[in-house]
Amino acid sequence: MRALIIVGHGSHLNEDSSLPVYEHAERIRRTGEFDEVVECFWKEEPSMRHALDTVESDEVFVVPAFISEGYFTQQVIPREFGLDGPVTVKGHKTVRYAGPLGTFEGMPDVILERVEDLMRGRETNGRTALVLLGHGTDLNKNSGGVIYLNAARIRERGLYDEVGVGFLDQKPEIGSVVEDADADDVILIPVFIADGWHTRETIPEDLGLTGEVTHLEGKRVFYGAPVGTHPSMANLIVARARETELLPGKETQVV
Amino acid sequence: MSSTIQEDHPGVADAAAAREAFAAWVEAAEEGRVFGQVRVKAVEPGIYSLRHVEDAGNSDLRLHEDPREAREISKTTEGGEYRPLKSSPNLRRGWELRVSGAVDLVVAMNYLYPAGVVHWHAHREGRLEVTSYRENAARQSGIYKRVQRLSDEGVQDTARACCEDAVCLKQTLWDVDEETPLVMDRGEGDIPCPEPCSVFVSLARRVRLFEREKKRDLDAIGLSPSEKEDLAALVEAAATGHVDFAREAEFEKPLNERRMRYRRLTLAPKLRPEAQPVSSA
Structure with a gap:
């Protein structure tokens, strides 16, 4: 039997934080690709610590629903699950640990699907800029790095006159991305897992956005939903899980 | 253990x-x-x-x-x-x-x-793996690393504030460490608690912050800034007849039930030294 465990951050205060994980889990469950699909969290139950206890399968795929490689994916998740590498054998279970979603090669496609959702029925005029908004932190360069990575991958496709980035906790700051864009139309896509405080409050407040379309500084600004809640993220989670099967077998790393 | x-x-x-x-x-x-x-x-x-x-x-x-x-x-x-x-x-x-x-x-x-x-x-089946507070704290990192410094007394008070049946129906199986059992009503329920949960660790972090201020910020009558903040919030609530309770795991706010349960154990005896300890249930 094969089990997929999706790991989310979760929240002690906000009931919507874990929603994307539950929704993606349900989408994947319906495909029948896994015998079990289980959700677990850092801040909610079941904890990562106990998620493996609840699955019956002997082949287990752990996929973090996190954007960037960093503190959670490199330190917290492996520690809480008791993993010692990409493949860990625990009793009868072989646990395969996948990389985060944001760095995956399929991520730019999901970002562009978000743009498509936002711009459906709307036409851009003149120069158009796409700006990816991330959390970022000066404490870990990977947090911002994944946003730059996706911006570079989208830039290569030549779809927009410019592709920029903006962050909550590092430079360039979100508050100045519209001003800095040399464009008539600016499309903003938050590269966040959940729709929550940042996407609904801090980002709109930093920029003075009033909805999906705001006129600011002579530019039209389009503000999309977070990438992480897009239904296609479920495909990315599955692709991340499948990818781990290409890793070396369990014989090599027995705990 | x-x-x-x-x-x-x-x-x-x-x-x-x-x-x-x-x-x-x-x-x-x-x-x-x-x-x-x-x-x-x-x-x-x-x-x-x-x-x-x-x-x-x-x-x-x-x-x-x-x-x-x-x-x-x-x-x-x-x-x-x-x-x-x-x-x-x-x-x-x-x-x-x-x-x-x-x-x-x-x-x-x-x-x-x-x-x-x-x-x-x-x-x-007698085969549940139990993890003590100290084992759990030892692996914490980031903003939770400070829970490693929580005193044994702080762990005991946090457990009584956070884990008794009035606020959690699990039966607490873990202890402070192998030598130091929790002294509390562990609960009678059928759901075992084999390890401090994330809500507990979050409260433990807050209690550790309280412990630190006790050492350095006490006023002349022995009250810490956060104790005074909590008392002021209670006075305000009672005076207006409007108790705006904090959310269940919002421990940074004064009117949080578990935070108040902790205060009942640690602040109430200070305010009424002659009174018998209150039952914590």
């Missing part, structure tokens, strides 16, 4: 055996079983009815047949507040889940009491 889950495979619980054992346990009792605040009953072989324990005789319940709807049921309290801790005694009423087969039964139970069934089984 670690014991083996499976003879040959330490640390790996047997979810399939737990599922069958739980279903058999439920079927063996005609009136059903109480697990947390849920009464689980086999209405016919292999068909299970789940409802709030206080809705036993209630026929006016909203029926659900998808076991995954248990997640919505367990998400918010009667008053619509988010429930970050599913073993809090604030499960809402007014619903019945009717599911078929042990697999769906456990799916539903895992949304109502995550990992509850598998831990119940491992505990019954």
